[in-house]
Structures are given as structure tokens and as C-alpha cells.
Amino acid sequence: MITLKGLHKKFDELEVLKGIDLQVDRGKVVVVIGPSGSGKTTLLRCINVLETPTAGEISIDNQTLDFTDSVSKKAISSFRRLTGMVFQSYNLFPHMTALGNVMEGPLTVKGENKEAVRKRAEELLSKVGLGDKLDYYPFQLSGGQQQRVGIARALAMEPKVMLFDEPTSALDPELVGEVLKVMKNLASEGMTMVVVTHEMRFAEEAADEVIFMDGGHIIERGAPSQIFTNPKEERTKQFLNMIQ
Amino acid sequence: MKMYLTNIFTDPERIDRLISIAKSSLLPLLEGAISYTIPLALISFVIGLTLAVLTALARISTIRVLQIIARVYVSAIRGTPLLVQLFLIFYLLPALNIIIDPFPSAVIGFSLNVGAYASEVIRAAILSIPKGQWEAGYSMGMSYQQLLKRIILPQASRVSIPPLSNTFISLVKDTSLASMILVTEMFRRAQEIAATNYEFILLYSMAALIYWVICFVLSVLQGFMEKRLNRYVS
Ligand SMILES: Nc1ncnc2c1ncn2[C@@H]1O[C@H](COP(=O)(O)OP(=O)(O)OP(=O)(O)O)[C@@H](O)[C@H]1O
Ligand SMILES: [Mg+2]
Numbered sequence: 001m002i003t004l005k006g007l008h009k010k011f012d013e014l015e016v017l018k019g020i021d022l023q024v025d026r027g028k029v030v031v032v033i034g035p036s037g038s039g040k041t042t043l044l045r046c047i048n049v050l051e052t053p054t055a056g057e058i059s060i061d062n063q064t065l066d067f068t069d070s071v072s073k074k075a076i077s078s079f080r081r082l083t084g085m086v087f088q089s090y091n092l093f094p095h096m097t098a099l100g101n102v103m104e105g106p107l108t109v110k111g112e113n114k115e116a117v118r119k120r121a122e123e124l125l126s127k128v129g130l131g132d133k134l135d136y137y138p139f140q141l142s143g144g145q146q147q148r149v150g151i152a153r154a155l156a157m158e159p160k161v162m163l164f165d166e167p168t169s170a171l172d173p174e175l176v177g178e179v180l181k182v183m184k185n186l187a188s189e190g191m192t193m194v195v196v197t198h199e200m201r202f203a204e205e206a207a208d209e210v211i212f213m214d215g216g217h218i219i220e221r222g223a224p225s226q227i228f229t230n231p232k233e234e235r236t237k238q239f240l241n242m243i244q
Numbered sequence: 245m246k247m248y249l250t251n252i253f254t255d256p257e258r259i260d261r262l263i264s265i266a267k268s269s270l271l272p273l274l275e276g277a278i279s280y281t282i283p284l285a286l287i288s289f290v291i292g293l294t295l296a297v298l299t300a301l302a303r304i305s306t307i308r309v310l311q312i313i314a315r316v317y318v319s320a321i322r323g324t325p326l327l328v329q330l331f332l333i334f335y336l337l338p339a340l341n342i343i344i345d346p347f348p349s350a351v352i353g354f355s356l357n358v359g360a361y362a363s364e365v366i367r368a369a370i371l372s373i374p375k376g377q378w379e380a381g382y383s384m385g386m387s388y389q390q391l392l393k394r395i396i397l398p399q400a401s402r403v404s405i406p407p408l409s410n411t412f413i414s415l416v417k418d419t420s421l422a423s424m425i426l427v428t429e430m431f432r433r434a435q436e437i438a439a440t441n442y443e444f445i446l447l448y449s450m451a452a453l454i455y456w457v458i459c460f461v462l463s464v465l466q467g468f469m470e471k472r473l474n475r476y477v478s
Contacts, residue, residue, distance in 0.1 A: 048383050050379055050382060050383055073387075077385045077386075077387060078385065080382065080383060080384065080385040081384070081385040083383075084383075084384075085379075085380075085383035085384075087376060087379070087380065089376055091374075091376035091377060091379060091380035092380070093377065093380065093395055094399065094476055094477065095398050095399055095402070095476050096476075104384075104394065105384040105385070105386075108386060108390050108394050109384055109385045109386055109390070137475075137476040138476075139476065139477055153380075153384075154383075154384070157384050157385070
């Protein structure tokens with residue numbers, strides 16, 4: 001479903017991704033871990049093309065962007081629709097209700113029929129447990145509720161892949177569970193997901209594969225049980241010792 | 245001033261004269277306000293605001309030429325007195341064989357002026373919207389134009405209402421400068437009437453009062469608008 005080939009990203013002189021090769025099959029959940037500054041966020045942002053990679057190739061669902069040549073804005077816009085992004089800081093539109101937030105993409109970007117979109121948005125919000133909060137503005141919602149709207153908003157675009165960048169790290173501990181639950185449900189429904197998170201429980205329970213990144217490289221990858229209990233690489237061990 | 249006040253308090257005939265002049269001037273003054281001052285301010289504000297949004301977008305765009313044009317425009321307007329701008333337009337256009345009336349000439353001057361000042365307000369408001377809002381829009385495939393229209397400008401307009409209200413209120417008062425280029429707006433009427441009966445203080449007081457009433461109504465409207473646009477923030 002996702003294939004990355006030789007993905008590089010430089011910010012001026014600083015090389016943040018130093019040649020990432022990765023394949024994620026349809027319906028798989030991949031959790032990305034690694035120390036701060038290792039390039040996890042940058043990797044997700046490149047897959048969503050919020051950052052333009054300096055070199056390399058991204059394919060999603062048979063569509064390919066090759067960043068060795070320059071890529072048109074239009075190609076980027078349509079490529080972005082393949083992925084749904086969930087941000088650490090939610091980034092909901094504060095001037096729209098929960099329903100408005102979820103309807104915005106399908107209405108504005110896809111130009112879909114309003115009634116159909118409303119129905120789907122209501123269903124999505126019910127699915128994330130917010131069926132009774134349709135007309136609430138973001139400021140009237142808790143962090144966990146806002147993040148669930150964020151997930152519903154991304155799903156409304158019917159993406160092929162969902163990308164999560166530390167979706168629970170801005171939340172109070174008691175609100176983390178409700179967001180992870182929604183993500184687990186999504187995983188069990190067969191959504192392809194790439195998740196950057198420090199929630200090792202989530203990785204153990206929901207991930208098919210864990211990827212350890214450091215210094216712009218993928219150092220190690222494997223099943224959660226293998227990575228967590230029996231890592232091969234020294235750096236992975238050090239990192240896991242540090243966070244546990 | 246002392247004489248004037250003493251007269252009013254001691255001389256009943258003088259009071260009658262002032263009252264009758266006040267009565268007969270009120271209508272021409274109001275008419276000047278309604279058919280010139282207010283339309284001049286409103287039309288100039290609408291055109292100016294459009295100009296301001298375009299200028300603000302040019303300033304934040306990545307196209308170098310647009311940036312420079314916008315900067316020069318704003319700098320020129322902010323660096324010269326409004327009265328000089330009005331005179332310049334009033335005399336420049338006929339010199340270029342463009343013959344227009346004083347009123348549209350004033351509209352051009354005030355619009356250009358508002359456009360420059362308000363563009364700074366709007367630019368600051370756009371820049372105050374968090375980067376995450378752009379990213380959320382882009383990440384779902386919105387174009388720059390869609391993002392501006394649906395996400396950024398609606399939020400920026402809420403931030404801009406208080407400073408833009410100030411701009412509009414200043415504009416209403418500044419329209420009195422149009423009297424200098426022969427627009428028969430309220431202040432010019434006051435001058436003309438006073439020139440016939442020498443009751444300068446009375447007529448200018450009446451003009452001041454009418455400006456005040458207009459501006460008071462505007463600040464009440466501003467309050468309503470702020471309330472409405474603030475409904476989505478805690
Ligand atoms: N827009 C940018 N301009 C310049 N440098 C950047 C930019 N974005 C990220 N970086 C740098 O790239 C490196 C990797 O950042 P990134 O955010 O991808 O790390 P991360 O693995 O997500 O870290 P964290 O766990 O702290 O979120 C960091 O050194 C960061 O300072
Ligand atoms: Mg990060």
C-alpha cells in the first residue's frame with residue numbers, strides 16, 4: 001500500500017531523513033518509535049507531502065510521486081488526499097463545529113453533495129463516540145474529544161492510509177485511552193496506519209510491525225514482541241531502556 | 245469664547261437667533277452627512293478593504309514583484325499626509341485629462357488610504373493564524389485559495405474587527421478633509437453656512453455632535469459584530 005524508496009529530506013544543510021526505504025502492506029499497522037529529533041515527524045510529513053522530500057519516491061495505492069524531478073502543486077494536492085493526517089495538536093478549525101470540521105474536506109476539496117456528506121460526517125462522529133457533540137465548537141470539547149474529531153475529519157476524506165503523529169502526547173493521561181480505543185477499532189477494521197507514538201501498550205496490542213528510527217535512518221524493524229523483548233541492535237536496546 | 249458664553253447666558257435675543265440658525269442649519273447638515281459623509285466613508289471603506297486584502301496577500305505571497313509593489317504602495321501612503329494625497333489626486337487626474345467630480349476623486353483618495361492602512365491590519369491577522377491551520381487544510385488536499393477562503397480569512401476577520409472598526413471610525417472623521425477638495429459633505433456645509441452668519445462655534449459644534457453620534461452608533465455596531473464573531477472562542 002505504501003512504498004518509500006530512498007527517501008531523503010534536507011532542511012538547508014541539516015539532513016533529517018537519510019534514505020528511508022519502507023513498505024507497508026494494505027491493512028497493516030506500523031508504529032514508529034525513536035528518540036527526539038530522529039525524523040519521525042518529518043517522515044510522516046513527507047508521506048503526506050506537507051514537506052517536500054529532497055529525493056526519493058513515494059507510492060501509495062499505485063500512485064507514485066518521484067521527488068527527483070520537480071512535482072506540480074496539483075499532483076501534490078491530489079496525492080495528499082490519499083493520506084489522512086492526525087496531528088499532535090489536533091489543529092481543528094476553531095470557527096467550525098465538530099460536524100463542520102468533518103464536512104469541510106469532502107465539501108470543499110471533493111465538492112461532494114452536502115446532504116450525503118452530512119450523513120457520513122454524522123456517522124463518523126458517532127463512530128468516534130461523539131454522536132452527541134455534533135454542534136460543539138472545538139473550544140467546548142476536551143482534548144480527547146478534539147482529537148477524536150481530528151480522526152473523524154481525516155477519515156471523512158476516505159484516505160487509503162492514516163498517519164498519526166503522537167496523537168495522544170498532548171493529552172491528559174486519563175484522556176489517552178479514549179483516543180487509543182478509536183485507533184484500535186480503526187486498525188481492526190483494516191485501515192492501513194502509520195503511527196508515531198510513545199504508547200508502547202498500543203504498539204504491543206495493535207501494531208503488526210514496529211520501526212525504530214534514529215538519526216534519519218531506520219535502524220531496526222520487526223514484530224512488536226520481537227522489538228520490545230529481543231531487539232537486535234544496540235541502539236534500539238539503549239532507547240528502550242531509556243523509556244521504560 | 246468668554247464673550248460668546250456671556251452673550252448666550254445674558255441676551256435672550258441672541259439665544260433666539262442661535263436657536264433659529266440651529267434649526268435652519270440642522271437639515272442641510274444632516275443632508276450633507278447622509279448624502280456625502282456616510283456614502284463617502286462607506287464606499288471608500290468597501291473598496292479600501294478589498295484593496296487591503298489584495299495588498300496583504302501580495303505582501304505575504306512568494307512572488308517577489310507583487311511583494312515589492314505592495315510594499316511601495318503601503319510605504320507611500322503611510323509616508324504622506326492624507327490631505328496631500330487628496331489634493332494630489334484632485335489635481336493630478338485633470339492634468340492627465342481625466343475629468344471627474346470631486347466626490348469620486350475623494351473616493352479614490354480615501355480608498356487608497358484605507359487600502360494601505362488596513363492591509364497592515366489584515367496581514368498581521370493572517371500571520372497570527374497558527375501554522376497548524378494551514379497544515380490541516382493542506383493535509384486534506386486543499387488549495388491555497390480554498391484554504392484562504394474557508395479557513396484563514398474567516399479566522400483573520402475575527403482578529404481584525406477591532407482594529408478595522410477603528411480604521412472605519414477614523415475614516416468617517418477624515419471625510420471632513422474632503423471639504424478641501426470641494427465635496428459638499430457635512431463639514432463643508434457647516435463652513436458655508438457659518439460664512440453667511442458668522443456663527444462658527446454653533447455650526448462647528450453641531451457638526452462635531454453629528455460626527456460623534458455617527459461614530460457612537462458605529463462603535464455599538466462594532467460591539468455586536470465582535471460578539472457574533474467571538475461565539476467560537478471561549
Ligand atoms: N521545518 C524545519 N526546518 C528545519 N529543521 C527542521 C524542520 N522540521 C524539523 N527539523 C529538524 O529535523 C530534525 C527531525 O525533526 P522531527 O520533528 O522529524 O523529529 P521527531 O523524530 O519527530 O522528534 P520528536 O520525537 O521530538 O517529535 C530535528 O533536528 C528538527 O530540528
Ligand atoms: Mg515529532
